[in-house]
Amino acid sequence: MNRTVRVALSVLVLAVFAVVFIVPFVFIALTAIKTPAESSLLQFSWPTEVALVQNFVEVLQTREYLLVIAFINSTVLTVVSVALMVILSAMTAFVWQRRPGRSGPVIQLIVLSGLIIPPAVVPTIWVLQALGLFRTMPGLILIEVVFGLSFSTLLFRAFIATIPKDLDEAAIVDGAGPLRLFFRIVFPLLRPVAVTVIVVQSVNVFNDFVNPLYFLPSHPTVQLTLYNFQSQYLTQNNLLFMNILLITIPPLIMFLVFNRQMVAGMTSGAIKG
Known part of the structure; x- marks a missing residue:
């Protein structure tokens, strides 16, 4: 197996890893810091308004912590x-x-x-x-x-x-x-x-x-x-x-x-x- 094939396989493995693991995690993180209106769209995009602290506090306080x-x-x-x-x-x-x-x-x-x-x-x-x-x-x-x-x-x-x-x-x-x-x-x-x-x-x-x-x-x-x-x-x-x-x-x-x-x-x- 020559070097070109090894590099191609490595790139392919990294791409599959990114699609399977990293992309869903990034989508979860982005949706978690959005407002209720933006999160309802379920779009892979950066939020126009970051509601990280507000969502974090509300999740913790739900149903008496x-x-x-x-x-x-x-x-x-x-x-x-x-x-x-x-x-x-x-x-x-x-x-x-x-x-x-x-x-x-x-x-x-x-x-x-x-x-x-x-x-x-x-x-x-x-x-x-x-x-x-x-x-x-x-x-x-x-x-x-x-x-x-x-x-x-x-x-x-x-x-x-x-x-x-x-x-x-x-x-x-x-x-x-x-x-x-x-x-x-x-x-x-x-x-x-x-x-x-x-x-x-x-x-x-x-x-x-x-x-x-x-x-x-x-x-x-x-x-x-x-x-x-x-x-x-x-x-x-x-x-x-x-x-x-x-x-x-x-x-x-x-x-x-x-x-x-x-x-x-x-x-x-x-x-x-």
Whole structure:
């Protein structure tokens, strides 16, 4: 492949990236700072009057600062869910990779089932009602953990395969038990892939719309606040897009900050399967 072809492909990739990601984000930002009359036209143009502060304040104050409450709910949901997800998936992956005996096929079947079988809303609601967790934050946290556990376990298992078993044997000789071996020796070495799991799953949980809608409608998360500015007869596009912009910024910052660590975590398990 000569240099001209490589340059052409690079330009093509950048153009596709701009069309798919940058252009929609710019459109959202421009609409978010327009007046109600201009935003209703949904045109890709610079506003004649910038209403950034006015729209920002109005979005925050809508329904007694519901967006602030939703940010708190989403933060609690994301932090607790991802923390449990990282610990449980790392422990499962460690047992699965280090002890490929009778439990190996069973763990593999469970993990792959979590990726293949689609989640069903009605049976899940029945289970949560039986446990007394329906319409509660712990119940929604449990749902998020279960739905993200399979993918996280596969990532951790691929990375654990690159860690020499000599470390396990040396720790056992020194008298380390299973929990001490995992948390003091193995878990600190999982930092690259743990960062990947944290970023990916945090964005998934923070941006989740379906699960909070069905399992915790009484405690709105950030995605559910989009209903504040659209109805059957009226849509306030300037406030709606300002709301979208505000709830898009945290995941975007997380991706930009941890981009390199994510790539390292995703590719580290490819050295040894």
